[in-house]
Amino acid sequence: MSSLFNSPKTYAVRDYLLRITTVFILLLSIPLQFDYYNLLFTTSWKYFLIDLYNLVTYLPHYFDKTSTILDWVIYLAISIVIAVIWKWKQQTINLDKYYYYLRIFARYKLASILLVAGFLKLFPLYVPELSLSHLNTGYGYFQHWKHLLLSLSAAPAYLVFLGIVELIAALFLLFRKTSFLGVIFIIPFYGNVFLADLAYEGDNFLVSIFIILLTLPVFFYDLGRLGNLIVNKILTNPTSWKFDWNISKWKKHRLILKSLFVFVFIILVGYKGYSTYANKQNLFYPEQNGINGITGKFFVKDFILNGDTISYSDSNTNRWKDVVFEKWNTLSIRINDSIKVEEQHSSFWQRQDSLKDYEYTLVGDRLYYTVQLDSSKSIVTLKNRNTKYTDSYKFQFTQPDSSSVLLSGKNDSGDSLKVFLVNANKKYLLEEVKKTGRRRLGYKL
Amino acid sequence: MSTIELAQEKVTKVKSQNVTDKNQNWPVWQLILFRISFVFFILIVIPNNPNWYVHVWNIDWFNLDYRDLYDVCRFGSGVNYFGTTTFGSRLEGYSIWVNTLFFSIAIGLLWTVIAKVLKKERNEYNKLYYWLNVIVRYRAGLGIIGFGFTKLFPVQMPYPSLGLLDTDYGDLTAQKIFWLSFGIVPWYQIFAGVLEVGAGALLFFRKTVAIGAALLVGALGAIVVVNFAYNGGVHVYSSYFVLLSLFLLVPYFVPFYNVFVKEIPGKVLLYFPKFSNAIQWIRYALKALAIFVFIGVFFYLQYIDFRYDPYKQPSTAGYKDLRGNYSVTEFKLNGVYYPANPLDSIRWQSATFEKWSTFTFKVNRPVALDLSNGGGDPKRDVNRTFEISGVAGGQRAFHYYIDTVNNTLYLEDKYKLIPDERNRTAGAGGDGGARNYLNKQKLTSSQPSIKYDEWIPDSIKGKFANEAEYVHPKARTTRRLREFATAEKSAKREIRERFVVQYNVIDNGNRVILKGVDENRDSLYVVLDKIQKDYKISKGKLVAGQYD
Numbered sequence: 001m002s003s004l005f006n007s008p009k010t011y012a013v014r015d016y017l018l019r020i021t022t023v024f025i026l027l028l029s030i031p032l033q034f035d036y037y038n039l040l041f042t043t044s045w046k047y048f049l050i051d052l053y054n055l056v057t058y059l060p061h062y063f064d065k066t067s068t069i070l071d072w073v074i075y076l077a078i079s080i081v082i083a084v085i086w087k088w089k090q091q092t093i094n095l096d097k098y099y100y101y102l103r104i105f106a107r108y109k110l111a112s113i114l115l116v117a118g119f120l121k122l123f124p125l126y127v128p129e130l131s132l133s134h135l136n137t138g139y140g141y142f143q144h145w146k147h148l149l150l151s152l153s154a155a156p157a158y159l160v161f162l163g164i165v166e167l168i169a170a171l172f173l174l175f176r177k178t179s180f181l182g183v184i185f186i187i188p189f190y191g192n193v194f195l196a197d198l199a200y201e202g203d204n205f206l207v208s209i210f211i212i213l214l215t216l217p218v219f220f221y222d223l224g225r226l227g228n229l230i231v232n233k234i235l236t237n238p239t240s241w242k243f244d245w246n247i248s249k250w251k252k253h254r255l256i257l258k259s260l261f262v263f264v265f266i267i268l269v270g271y272k273g274y275s276t277y278a279n280k281q282n283l284f285y286p287e288q289n290g291i292n293g294i295t296g297k298f299f300v301k302d303f304i305l306n307g308d309t310i311s312y313s314d315s316n317t318n319r320w321k322d323v324v325f326e327k328w329n330t331l332s333i334r335i336n337d338s339i340k341v342e343e344q345h346s347s348f349w350q351r352q353d354s355l356k357d358y359e360y361t362l363v364g365d366r367l368y369y370t371v372q373l374d375s376s377k378s379i380v381t382l383k384n385r386n387t388k389y390t391d392s393y394k395f396q397f398t399q400p401d402s403s404s405v406l407l408s409g410k411n412d413s414g415d416s417l418k419v420f421l422v423n424a425n426k427k428y429l430l431e432e433v434k435k436t437g438r439r440r441l442g443y444k445l
Numbered sequence: 446m447s448t449i450e451l452a453q454e455k456v457t458k459v460k461s462q463n464v465t466d467k468n469q470n471w472p473v474w475q476l477i478l479f480r481i482s483f484v485f486f487i488l489i490v491i492p493n494n495p496n497w498y499v500h501v502w503n504i505d506w507f508n509l510d511y512r513d514l515y516d517v518c519r520f521g522s523g524v525n526y527f528g529t530t531t532f533g534s535r536l537e538g539y540s541i542w543v544n545t546l547f548f549s550i551a552i553g554l555l556w557t558v559i560a561k562v563l564k565k566e567r568n569e570y571n572k573l574y575y576w577l578n579v580i581v582r583y584r585a586g587l588g589i590i591g592f593g594f595t596k597l598f599p600v601q602m603p604y605p606s607l608g609l610l611d612t613d614y615g616d617l618t619a620q621k622i623f624w625l626s627f628g629i630v631p632w633y634q635i636f637a638g639v640l641e642v643g644a645g646a647l648l649f650f651r652k653t654v655a656i657g658a659a660l661l662v663g664a665l666g667a668i669v670v671v672n673f674a675y676n677g678g679v680h681v682y683s684s685y686f687v688l689l690s691l692f693l694l695v696p697y698f699v700p701f702y703n704v705f706v707k708e709i710p711g712k713v714l715l716y717f718p719k720f721s722n723a724i725q726w727i728r729y730a731l732k733a734l735a736i737f738v739f740i741g742v743f744f745y746l747q748y749i750d751f752r753y754d755p756y757k758q759p760s761t762a763g764y765k766d767l768r769g770n771y772s773v774t775e776f777k778l779n780g781v782y783y784p785a786n787p788l789d790s791i792r793w794q795s796a797t798f799e800k801w802s803t804f805t806f807k808v809n810r811p812v813a814l815d816l817s818n819g820g821g822d823p824k825r826d827v828n829r830t831f832e833i834s835g836v837a838g839g840q841r842a843f844h845y846y847i848d849t850v851n852n853t854l855y856l857e858d859k860y861k862l863i864p865d866e867r868n869r870t871a872g873a874g875g876d877g878g879a880r881n882y883l884n885k886q887k888l889t890s891s892q893p894s895i896k897y898d899e900w901i902p903d904s905i906k907g908k909f910a911n912e913a914e915y916v917h918p919k920a921r922t923t924r925r926l927r928e929f930a931t932a933e934k935s936a937k938r939e940i941r942e943r944f945v946v947q948y949n950v951i952d953n954g955n956r957v958i959l960k961g962v963d964e965n966r967d968s969l970y971v972v973l974d975k976i977q978k979d980y981k982i983s984k985g986k987l988v989a990g991q992y993d
Binding site: 130134135136137138139140141142143144147148150151154155156157158161177178180181184188195196198199200201222225226229230231232233234235236237238239299301311312313314315321322338339341362363364422426428429430431432433434438439440441442443444445 | 605609610611612613614615616617618619620622623625626629630632633636652653655656659660663664667670671673674675676678697700701703704705706707708709710711712713715772773784785786787788795811812813814816817835836837838862863864974976978979980981982983
């Protein structure tokens with residue numbers, strides 16, 4: 001195996017491979033599109049984690065909102081062309097040295113992604129808490145990708161574990177001697193993420209491919225040795241080539257750069273992750289509060305449209321089935337009609353409430369409205385958050401008693417509507433079972 | 446060039462040092478540690494439940510069921526003589542390991558003392574260590590292969606039934622959510638299965654032990670965490686493979702650290718005995734047999750299970766004219782009409798007929814729940830409870846026998862208060878399921894209003910007598926036939942609700958009218974209208990079972 005990597009016969013192959021890989025990885029890592037710089041120069045401390053995550057996982061995307069295979073194919077073709085020109089201009093290069101530079105770059109690029117992603121998982125911010133609306137949506141109404149995210153929300157402890165593994169691997173990458181071990185952790189980890197991306201129909205699977213690509217320079221450098229050591233079980237020597245920092249002009253910058261990296265990606269990101277978690281900052285749902293004191297699932301007891309009472313029905317597409325008031329300014333309504341599902345607007349995480357689309361994208365069964373309460377006049381306005389709908393409502397808001405709500409007013413087409421809601425006092429098995437445990441026989445809910 | 450020469454020089458230098466495959470002189474601590482480990486790992490790879498031996502003895506090798514081999518591979522182990530607690534604590538189920546460790550330390554020390562007294566001390570245990578490794582390799586390999594095949598043919602986590610698709614997310618347990626999230630992506634489940642079976646197979650070969658064991662540590666380590674996070678209940682058994690794999694990796698840790706971290710030459714010191722020709726042939730034959738049975742035959746059996754009788758889904762096809770989602774248009778109990786109302790606690794809210802022999806309906810009142818994983822090995826449809834286990838929201842599920850001549854459904858509740866034991870041969874330390882806590886709870890179960898004997902009249906019973914054959918001939922294994930031979934006896938013992946209705950399919954199958962007497966002997970009249978649900982989840986790929 002080691003002959004493959006060192007034999008003079010394969011020199012030309014290695015030479016080209018190194019040049020192409022180096023150019024390809026650099027090209028993919030250097031953003032050339034405007035939206036990256038727009039993001040970079042509007043980075044804010046409040047949304048530091050989100051912004052940094054978007055920046056470190058940025059990939060070329062000339063044809064879609066996320067990177068596509070076509071982007072990669074074109075970049076690979078360009079890389080080959082550049083490599084050929086490079087070879088033509090500079091016949092021989094010190095392969096060991098250039099390979100070493102490539103590994104340094106790949107390690108730090110990789111570590112930057114893993115540290116941000118790892119802290120987002122350690123302080124489980126990577127997915128939000130389950131919303132009440134999602135708890136009151138039938139299992140069959142979520143698209144696959146949403147199912148993956150929801151299943152992570154259902155047990156944050158698992159996410160924390162994934163974050164710890166990711167962070168340990170990232171720390172290993174910061175040191176040359178442990179970087180191979182780090183890569184041995186990351187390849188199966190992100191190999192698994194990649195397959196999950198495919199299985200759950202995620203649209204950003206090239207990020208995990210990019211991460212795996214970044215591991216390969218380190219992985220292949222030591223793979224032959226690993227094979228000799230654990231498969232052939234022969235006496236194995238460590239790498240013989242050493243880079244001498246003492247004669248490098250980068251020597252004096254090395255410590256500063258490394259410290260800067262640690263400061264940004266460990267200290268700042270770690271601190272921000274912790275404070276976001278401690279302050280319960282909401283990264284996925286709107287930050288504006290909902291109607292004070294009203295949260296939960298409500299049954300629609302009476303529904304009077306243009307003076308006609310519409311009784312309970314599984315087929316009438318006008319009638320509401322149940323209503324959920326979230327903690328934030330969202331109200332969701334379950335209806336009998338089929339829902340026009342909205343896709344995510346962007347692969348970036350969003351900062352503004354109006355762009356936070358997590359709760360209503362990739363899911364059916366309910367319609368999601370922005371609630372605004374003018375408390376002086378007790379007037380509630382609802383506006384559909386899904387851009388495929390334009391409906392809105394304006395209601396007089398009253399609370400006949402503590403467990404019911406009366407909405408009466410008009411929709412945007414002028415129909416009068418009167419809705420009487422009663423609190424369902426819904427208990428969720430997902431929560432209840434944590435209190436009682438699963439060993440109770442005859443438990444009723 | 447100079448660097449290469451330098452390295453070459455280094456190699457020759459180290460080679461000249463006396464590094465042999467055999468580690469001749471073990472320090473005292475290593476000898477003692479080995480004796481303890483030897484006792485511990487031997488104990489932890491031997492089945493501790495007599496049922497396992499009975500099972501293996503009774504296997505019909507000429508008409509195998511996938512579960513026969515699964516049970517061979519899956520068993521509990523360790524010293525259970527001291528009970529299932531350590532100083533009064535179950536230690537999350539790990540107490541059997543701790544007890545076994547204490548026992549092993551005692552024996553290991555005793556062994557050391559006796560060896561000293563008899564002056565039979567050794568300098569090394571290279572040979573014994575080799576054999577211990579072989580035993581642990583095969584135990585871990587076979588165990589994980591048994592586990593992995595149910596994913597390689599994706600049956601361990603089934604695609605959700607109509608009733609489950611119609612259940613709200615918050616009405617599921619975390620365990621159910623995780624299992625279902627795997628069930629909706631069969632290709633991903635297959636990948637997990639390939640990984641597990643592949644890692645197990647790598648343990649069969651000396652050269653690939655380290656790779657297989659490292660994969661197992663990673664994959665099963667994650668599964669342990671999943672079981673804790675989602676309360677899946679299989680954490681001890683998955684930790685078992687992590688423990689065995691870490692043991693197999695022991696000889697590799699230091700050499701790896703030397704070569705890649707300390708950057709000095711390293712070598713894995715493992716002794717492999719030289720066998721005579723005859724022994725070598727026996728070795729190859731045994732290995733080939735193990736691979737043939739536990740990879741070849743097992744693959745075929747699991748395929749049959751996936752294709753015709755996925756073990757977590759009922760095997761009987763549902764009546765075709767009935768299948769689908771229904772809304773409850775009319776509901777009368779004892780002649781009293783209950784109008785549609787989601788707050789009503791008596792009325793049925795919705796209903797489904799699955800593609801297999803299950804009818805479900807929802808009610809708005811607390812119902813008793815099955816909080817188990819819904820797995821295990823039952824062959825009778827009524828006991829295959831994945832569709833209700835870990836599910837609330839007033840969902841009730843009934844297994845039915847259908848008499849299409851007299852348009853009659855004989856329904857029996859899939860829920861029963863006292864659950865079956867799962868993995869009967871596994872025993873303590875092997876996730877014995879309900880047995881672990883059954884005797885700690887006081888259970889009072891009222892007898893059902895309609896007794897088993899009056900549920901289906903003897904004149905009709907004959908029609909359903911051959912239930913064992915309600916499945917493709919290839920899936921009529923001896924195990925299945927044996928279970929159905931005692932089905933009548935088991936059914937009589939089980940306490941569950943039962944009732945009978947006449948069905949009438951009208952309006953081109955869009956309307957079903959059920960008329961009869963419910964489980965409380967109240968007269969029941971229900972009109973069901975078929976509805977199409979606008980689900981957003983992707984349709985099941987690689988559909989398990991045969992229900993056409």
